[in-house]
Amino acid sequence: MTSKTTAAFHAPIARPRATMKQVATLAGVGTKTVSRVINGEPNVTEATSAKVWDAVRALDYQPDLQAGSLRRADGRTRTLGLLVGSVDNPFAGVIQRAVEDVAATRGVSVFASSLDDDPAREESAVRNFLQRRVDGLILTTARTTPDYLNQVRDRGVPVVFIDREPMMKGLDVVASDNREGARRATEHLIDHGHHRIALLLDRMDLITAVQRRQGFFDAFGAAGIRTDLAAVVSELHDEHAARRAVLDLMASDDVPTAVFSAQNLITLGALHALRELGLERTVALVGFDDLPLADLIDPGVTVVAQNPQEIGRLAAERLFALLDGSTDSARRIIVPTTLIARGTGELTAPR
Known part of the structure; x- marks a missing residue:
């Protein structure tokens, strides 16, 4: 007679997500101080900032940047939306990397999506970016007159077009000659x-x-x-x-x-x-x-x-200039080939 041993497998128990209050308790500060440190706001000493970040790492705290933006003085989410032709195309890949490199120096993340020369997909991507409350947009377009621009402008979201420029005046554009x-x-x-x-x-x-x-x-x-x-x-x-x-x-x-x-x-x-x-x-x-x-x-x-690296760099720098409050007239920057x-x-x- 043989016996069978059945092994029981259990899914790992999910660790409760740490809260800002727990970080504050561990660091010995208030929750407002934790928020100011995480959001990079001024008037926090280096010693206090170090204690907060030590607590963040110890608790594996993941801040909700989307919700946090609602509490920031400037309402920023520290994110950008980038729409390229297709991530399959090396040209688009280099542009994306250049934009990410500039954004990283500012502590900003980049959401990227492919256009695939589909106007419907373009409009959907822009709508999704706006729903994520991105601070700014860098867009390749398949349209000569994008009809979503009024919605973007109404929300006060700055936009820079790359590679392809709409047949419209008053837009910031970075493109090849x-x-x-x-x-x-x-x-x-x-x-x-x-x-x-x-x-x-x-x-x-x-x-x-x-x-x-x-x-x-x-x-x-x-x-x-x-x-x-x-x-x-x-x-x-x-x-x-x-x-x-x-x-x-x-x-x-x-x-x-x-x-x-x-x-x-x-x-x-x-x-x-x-x-x-x-x-x-x-x-x-x-x-x-x-x-x-x-x-x-x-x-x-x-x-x-x-020079896609230069196109991406210049587009990102122009977008950050607009986010920083530049009142210059719209610029059409042409990159030589x-x-x-x-x-x-x-x-x-x-x-």
Whole structure:
């Protein structure tokens, strides 16, 4: 006869959450003093502050910052809302890190969300940020005239737009010099003998796509090249659509000798297509925005590099200036781009 032993497993007993009153008792101070220390308010001695923080750590006290903001003199929550295109995109990731670095020096946390070029998702994200009572907003937009701006302004929440700017006046914006960067990229291809150049674009309801298209044709006009020699393909939402577009272009009756891809994910799709066709050393390519490992590909990918770290830093600093009471007029800060020649953009046109 065999016997069975049954082991009983019990969920750990949750430890009661420490209260501010318990912290105050352990530190030997009043609850108002604890609140002033945690919220970084002045007129607290270093010795008292040290006792409070020792008690906080001993009790593992987690302050409710949302509720605490209601008791602060300035009503701040020490949080920002950041809306980027997509956290999958390295460009957005660098911007987020730069914003977080600036915010960290102020003891401010950042709530980040992806836009995914969806106006409904954009509005939902902004609404959620406002519900969290963030102190300020840094936003990428998919709209030319965001209709939530009145609600943001009514609440007195400062906002800085990054990367894409609404077609509205009186807004703070930090963005790349899209038109000039695209002009230089196209001029670079023209200097290497190319006239039949394909332009690959994102959605044309995005201001960045419009500006980069303008720069592309600026270069054609300056060189006196007929614009009908350009093949323009837009509404390319991802690298798969871009790959398909390049495959179709290379199978057409008027094959381009060069490609200017006006967004980093589009550049990836173009690279896949050219390598699939064995044309990576024949058809020139310049991409807008840099790519990870672009210098390790053979040939290296020539790009017009943006500076997302600088965009994020400047946007965060501008937002904190507004939070600190700046009464300056709205500023439109344009960050220069850099042409990096690595190989694909230096392939010369066939005679």
